[in-house]
Amino acid sequence: MADTALGKGLDGQGYIAREGSLALVSDDFRPVVAAARDRLLDVFGARMHSAYLYGSIPRGTARVGHSDLDLLVVLHAEPTDADREDARVLGEGLDKEFRRIDGVGTLLYGKARVLSEPERHDLGWFVACLCTPLLGEDLAEYLPRYRPDSLLARETNGDLALLLPRWRERITAADSEEARRPLVRLLSRRLVRTGFTLVMPRWNGWTSDLTEMAEAFGAYYPERAEQMRAAAVRGYEPVGDAAVLRSYVGDLGPWLAQEYARVHGVKAPRPD
Known part of the structure; x- marks a missing residue:
């Protein structure tokens, strides 16, 4: 596909521009x-x-x-x-x-x-x-300057497979809608950001907007686009729905972890 968003979030030399002020x-x-x-x-x-x-x-x-x-x-x-x-x-x-x-x-x-x-x-x-x-x-x-490359993708979000068992434990422990709502927000945001960094080197840019992240991801994985768009919405407007959490750790999360490892590899182990 044509990268119509080429250079988004980058400076004139192709490095990720610092956001926020x-x-x-x-x-x-x-x-x-x-x-x-x-x-x-x-x-x-x-x-x-x-x-x-x-x-x-x-x-x-x-x-x-x-x-x-x-x-x-x-x-x-x-x-x-x-x-x-x-x-x-x-x-x-x-x-x-x-x-x-x-x-x-x-x-x-x-x-x-x-x-x-x-x-x-x-x-x-x-x-x-x-x-x-x-x-x-x-x-x-x-610290150095950073490009939206595969190394950055791997080292930022290449640990999703390690997170999934912990997420399942937290989901089991969340026994009320009130307890599940912040968990839906947390997991939604992480999945959308992981989906975005999966395609970030091809998209060749950076954004922190969940909606834009989901759209960038969907351009390369149309079969999963609706799932990611829905996760972006829940990242901003979470609901304490147990079925949503189960779908994250039973379907979207495992698929995303496997595809991420295939494309970028697995995040290097940390001392802790």
Whole structure:
């Protein structure tokens, strides 16, 4: 097919352009971002190397009452269980106080891991291309530039087969519609992003919009296009439907994991 979207999300040299900016945060979400910045400093203080926003809020596409606040915090040392508990409490506090957001997700890593060679084309790429600096020194200065190639595809989403057993356990444990709804959102988004990176080198570009991702995927796998479009919708508007979750781990997920391994290979093992 002709790549009508050739170069989308890339700079003039064909590298993935960093998305997001504090300038794009809408007035609706500026108070919660300001509160997050202050509380991160209060909670982590000198232990924190840097902090970042990612997701719809720094891209300027967040919707009041529907979008979550996504944070990545880099500590000087590897995070402890106490650090993770601090991040959880901080997120719960923000979520309760600001009704304009629908949850808070905080990723917590040590600086050495972010800059490590095994994470160069996964966590490193994520920081360099998908994260907006909020506090501290920007680690993107120490990372390379990235192209939408097969190496990046393999190292970002080439671990779906490993995730499926864990997903099945979480689905079994989710015994209510309320418990299933965030799981539908999480799994929907991961499947759509994996489907997109499967075709990303051929599409030759980058997008974080789930709808665009699903359409890009469907152009190369029309027999699975409707499934992926439906998953993109649920990634934005999740429902706590057990049948949807079963279809993800019984059909779409296993097929996608197998096709991904065939096309790009399997993600290199990590120390943990």
